[in-house]
Amino acid sequence: MHQVLFNIGSLEIRVYGVMTAIAFLTGIYLSSMLAKKKGIDPDFILDLGLVAIACSVIGARALYVAVWWKYYALHPAEVFKVWEGGLVFYGGLAGAVLGCMAWVKFKKMSILKTGDIIMPFLSLAHAIGRIGCYYNACCYGAVNAKYGVIFPALGDNLPHLPTQLYESVLNFLNFLVLIVFFKNKKRRSGEVFFLYFLNYGAIRMFIEMFRGDPERGFFFGLSTSTLISVIMILAGLAGIFFLRAKKEGV
Numbered sequence: 001m002h003q004v005l006f007n008i009g010s011l012e013i014r015v016y017g018v019m020t021a022i023a024f025l026t027g028i029y030l031s032s033m034l035a036k037k038k039g040i041d042p043d044f045i046l047d048l049g050l051v052a053i054a055c056s057v058i059g060a061r062a063l064y065v066a067v068w069w070k071y072y073a074l075h076p077a078e079v080f081k082v083w084e085g086g087l088v089f090y091g092g093l094a095g096a097v098l099g100c101m102a103w104v105k106f107k108k109m110s111i112l113k114t115g116d117i118i119m120p121f122l123s124l125a126h127a128i129g130r131i132g133c134y135y136n137a138c139c140y141g142a143v144n145a146k147y148g149v150i151f152p153a154l155g156d157n158l159p160h161l162p163t164q165l166y167e168s169v170l171n172f173l174n175f176l177v178l179i180v181f182f183k184n185k186k187r188r189s190g191e192v193f194f195l196y197f198l199n200y201g202a203i204r205m206f207i208e209m210f211r212g213d214p215e216r217g218f219f220f221g222l223s224t225s226t227l228i229s230v231i232m233i234l235a236g237l238a239g240i241f242f243l244r245a246k247k248e249g250v
Contacts, residue, residue, distance in 0.1 A: 003136055003153055019132030024053055027125030031118050038117065044107065048114070051103045052096040059095015060087035067224055089126075090204075090228045115193030116186065120178035123196060127171035134164035141166075142212035163210050170203045188243045198236025205229040 005013045028049035032042035064087060065072045065079050072079050100118075104111050133139040137153035141161025148159025177199065182192045208226045 014136070016132040016136035016138075019135070020129050023125040023128040023132075024049070026128060027118075027121040028052075030124070031121045034117050034121075038113075040109075040114075040117070044109065045117070048100055048103055048118075051099050055099025056092035056096040057087070059098075060089065060092030062095070063088040063091025063224075066091075088224075090225055110189060112190030112193055115196075116182060116189060116191070119193050119196035120175050120182060123171050123178060123200065124175040126200075127168045127175060130164045130168035130171065134162060134168075138213065139164050139167075139211070140213050141210045160212055161210050163207055163212075166210070167203065167207050170207070171200075174199045174203060188246065190243050191240055194236045194239030194243070196236070197232045198240065201229040201232030201236060205233070 003014055003016065005015050005018055007013065028046060031049070032045040035045045036042045061079075067088070100114075101111050104114050130139070137151035140151060140154070141148070141163035143158045144161045145159055147161060149162045150157060150159050154160070174196070178192055178196060181195060186192055204225055208223050208229065211223070211225075
């Protein structure tokens, strides 16, 4: 697979960047269309999308720097070189969620209702984005001679499991589950929002068993992402249980 899609003079247009852009635009556009059907100004979602993009980049970089702090403490000038790579999805998710919650609160809108609209398309956007990871040769899996794929960019000439594609498929399935749940099973505002955290936490915990890249960091023998996945699952379960336990809908 090729990392560079085409060149414009000395400027390289990479598949990863294109897929990330498509992912963001798709998620924002479809969320705004669903919001419109639910009586919410689609421009509110478009503005929220810009907040999400900015905060996700900050969060993704912040978590990566935190995981590899020993290096960046000695090279502080490199903290801001995001164009060289070093972004963590969970950090981006945390940054986007916190930033969007603050913006929604500022606009005096419902966080739970807004979250229900956005989360299915976040999962769809993530599915698209992981295809970019595949071409970028990041987020790859462990070495596996039978089912692995050789990523030339890695330079090791070893077959690695294409965990990017596994996660892409699972995220797309999560999108379908969330959108069906939204239309047919949701009882209270916020259930889709919390179901996303439950589902993705389980997806990522599963994928982590097959990952082979060293950039994730490890604590107590588990990857950083595995520990965060456990927290997400518990938070999702607690949120859904809390909402279902309430006597009246929100």
